[in-house]
Amino acid sequence: MHLGSKDLAARDALSRDVVDWLAQRPEWRAMGGRDHFLVSGRGTWDFIVSPDAVGWGNALMTFPAILNATPRGDGYTRKSTFDTILAGCIPVFFHPISAYLQYIWHLPRDHRSYSVFIPHGDVVERNASIEEVLSRIPPAKVAQMRERVIRLIPTVLYRHPAAKGVTFKDAFDVALERVIDRVAKRRRAAAEGREYVDSVDGKYSWKYDLAQDREKMLAPHEFDPYINT
Structure with a gap:
């Protein structure tokens, strides 16, 4: 051997x-x-x-894995979600809240660019084969998605504070920048005598976060069945 x-x-x-x-x-x-x-x-x-x-x-x-299933655990998001990305694997989700609706700041809004979504109901109720769904993804698309996942790695980890020569923005940097940006926009709006709206309240807030558009927020969305039930 x-x-x-x-x-x-x-x-x-x-x-x-x-x-x-x-x-x-x-x-x-x-x-x-x-x-x-x-x-x-x-x-x-x-x-x-x-x-x-x-x-x-x-x-x-x-031997390296290419795609990794990340079903719900005791919460919507499991630790394996981030382990998968850190390993350079394409995450396979079964519920949109596992990633798409929670990590708007850290993950791309176009979930198809870095992950695979297989509706939970298709697997449990309609006996869909996860392997068959994944096998239908063209190799070129898989390679493209893995490249996108690899570029996401810095945004889902925390670098050691004593690390030297590190220039990338980690998860904390991304969150802090977004908070500072939001506060700055609110202050500018207040100085101009207007209200700054960066999201909306209520059950449709997730649509606004994904689309950032009030008109699109009212349109039907593929994730509606998961949120409205």
């Missing part, structure tokens, strides 16, 4: 061959591998070596 090889490509070659072969088998495709299991003749640690580490073992169990 070349577990001790210094040639990283050779060390992981058989593992990749096994994964590629399994993925093409009709038995695997029947249930997306959910009814399969692997029996290892060696300790687990031999198969979770970092892909770029020189030493004993291979990276069978650490």
Whole structure:
């Protein structure tokens, strides 16, 4: 198995061959591998070596993921949502409040640019296959979305305050800038004798936050069934 090889490509070659072969088998495709299991003749640690580490073992169990399902946990948003983005994976959401309606400042308003949305009802009530939905996304689109996710990483983490040579804006910077900007606009409006409206009250506020337009706020939206029930 070349577990001790210094040639990283050779060390992981058989593992990749096994994964590629399994993925093409009709038995695997029947249930997306959910009814399969692997029996290892060696300790687990031999198969979770970092892909770029020189030493004993291979990276069978650490091959990178491209998309990652992030269903609701005890709240609408799970920690895995941010772990997914930090890992450079495309998050797959099943409820809009999990991300789209909560993190307007930190995530793009166009949720299709960085994530996949599969309605919860399609999976639970209509038995939609998550694997089939994801498999229909063109590879070029997947690559584009991953690039967008990678660019989002700084906005969902907190950098160490003692870090030097760091120029990106982290999650705290983004939030602080938006608060300062909002206060400044309110002060300018007050000085001019007018009221500054940066959102609206009531059950339609989420529409205004997404569209930033009062007219569009009243139009039907794909997320209406999740909010109005």
